[in-house]
Amino acid sequence: MMKWEENVRKVVPYVAGEQPNRPNMIKLNTNECPYPPAPGVRKAAENMESAALRLYPDSNAQPLVDALAAYYDVKPEQVFVGVGSDDVLSMAFMTFFNSGKPILFPDVTYSFYDVWADLYRIPYRTCALDENWHIHPEDYKQPNGGVIFPNPNAPTGVEESLETVEEILQANPDVVVIVDEAYVDFGGKSALPLLKKYENLLVVQTFSKSRAMAGMRIGFCIGNEKLIHYLNDVKFSFNSYTMNLPSQVMGVEAVKDDTYFKATTAKIIATRERVKKELTSLGFTFPDSKANFIFASHKEVPAEELFRALREADIYVRHWNKPRISNSLRISVGTDEEMDRLIAFLKEYLEKRV
Amino acid sequence: MMKWEENVRKVVPYVAGEQPNRPNMIKLNTNECPYPPAPGVRKAAENMESAALRLYPDSNAQPLVDALAAYYDVKPEQVFVGVGSDDVLSMAFMTFFNSGKPILFPDVTYSFYDVWADLYRIPYRTCALDENWHIHPEDYKQPNGGVIFPNPNAPTGVEESLETVEEILQANPDVVVIVDEAYVDFGGKSALPLLKKYENLLVVQTFSKSRAMAGMRIGFCIGNEKLIHYLNDVKFSFNSYTMNLPSQVMGVEAVKDDTYFKATTAKIIATRERVKKELTSLGFTFPDSKANFIFASHKEVPAEELFRALREADIYVRHWNKPRISNSLRISVGTDEEMDRLIAFLKEYLEKRV
Structure with missing residues (x-):
């Protein structure tokens, strides 16, 4: 060596x-x-003004942010987009989990949570799911530096009720609670309605599954304006331009075709x-x-x-x-x-x- | 609060x-x-099989890596691509600058070097350019944890000769030396020929300037196979899929049209x-x-x-x-x-x- x-x-x-x-x-x-993206996505690719590619893309991905805000009935200031939900989640770890106290997530869960925790030197503790792969809400009532769990969970597919999600939120007003809803569009109930009550809730979703665009790398999160503002500050502090123009214009078309x-x-x-x-x-x-x-x-x-x-x-x-x-x-x-x-x-x- | x-x-x-x-x-x-990308770039967008977007993209961006390797006459194992050269540079900071000793770069230079150093808690020391905005090679002969400078420099546009680049490489066999060639295609001399002699040299370039594709977010670096292997290990350890399909197929067309x-x-x-x-x-x-x-x-x-x-x-x-x-x-x-x-x-x- x-x-x-x-x-x-x-x-x-x-x-x-x-x-x-x-x-x-x-x-x-x-x-x-297993199905292709919405027909408008292809048209957007065909109609894309390639001359526009010489310019830096909108660093805020504003067209896509606006489309998502309209679709989910929130303000544009409540939406943050990234290069896949991995990018969004990683940025959220970096932005919100700086207390020095361990963050909490299930023992059986998405395999990148511990990776990002290690990357940003965030201590963490895993909480064992029960024998039916459900969360024990009590586990999330110990002192912690933040909470994250997917709902439905991966790789189990098990959904926690919104009552469970809310019980965890109620127990954790002093840290950011991230609900990773990569798979919510297949019959799950989103925590988005809880945003009105909990300003420390961040809901993360992706275009890679239900919107058939894994190849585009588009993820997003929705939360209180303050949370989103903090995320943008961190993102802009070290990389201004991440989402390319095709993702922005093709992403909008996917959202439009409900x-x-x-x-x-x-x-x-x-x-x-x-x-x-x-x-x-x-x-x-x-x-x-x-x-x-x-x-x-x-x-x-x-x-x-x-x-x-x-x-x-x-x-x-x-x-x-x-x-x-x-x-x-x-x-x-x-x-x-x-x-x-x-x-x-x-x-x-x-x-x-x- | x-x-x-x-x-x-x-x-x-x-x-x-x-x-x-x-x-x-x-x-x-x-x-x-000021000019649009190569005509083939537009055709690639039009012809892109949108059904393919439902799948995750090639995590290695192999088609683009292969095209760049052929163009620059290196092995594909010597090429790493990222979402803009900012992504490539940030990843290189994270991968290579872990000695605890300060890295060195010019006092007047690309404004993200100190940002990434702070982000990854890498100590750094800046070396003053002379009154004609040139590097003093002597400054880079002090103990350090790595070296990075743009050539031509930004925002001055000043080019250092390959003799100066090589003098810095000779003085620093024990750390990674990054030459950031974002602007090299406008008449500058690339350090790529020095790769044969210096396995610790990493040359970073971008599609955002000379290839008119700032809107696509494509950057790359070329180095010894060992360097590229380490970069890939770090990248894959926390985010497998970053470059989307349009960047891969449209990037290839830009490289092809010399x-x-x-x-x-x-x-x-x-x-x-x-x-x-x-x-x-x-x-x-x-x-x-x-x-x-x-x-x-x-x-x-x-x-x-x-x-x-x-x-x-x-x-x-x-x-x-x-x-x-x-x-x-x-x-x-x-x-x-x-x-x-x-x-x-x-x-x-x-x-x-x-």
């Missing part, structure tokens, strides 16, 4: 869900939307509910999912075995060798045809195997 | 160059390219050289610029007065109330027509005033 290498930041690189790209493969491993959005999410929900029944009849158990995935274990066959068998059949789902979740598969909800192929394969495999 | 606000990160928000947008205004304040690229930069250089003569005849002095801007002071009229007068005439240039540079204007090189209007205004104003 050369001397200059001694001062390199040493990290454990994140291993993302595989992104294979083969004809006929079925990709149910990263919770993408009919398409509702139809797409309804289709995914219908497929999910049907697949739940079929998985049950094949001997799988799973917490009731309100997300665009199902977190399933088979009563007899280990998850890792099924993961490998599916992979050999070119069906990609997600599996983690981690405590508590190593016997589960996270299966994204694809099109009906994709799910039929998944179910047919599992049926045949399990018949031979069990 | 509410209790939760006590733990908010307090920052001094960066004030970017104004981005007004009025008919007939002349915008010479943020060093954008004829357009060379013609555009040649036009800007020709305009710059002509404007230098005209500014001189109006009583301005300036260091010889190798960038797409001129850093000019008038012999008799204060920069701030000229800045305000130009602004009232809807001609936007950049001015800072900072030590050493408060009597200079940074004037981006626009089209010939824009520069004619600038010169005509200055001529008339100075005739009346002096």
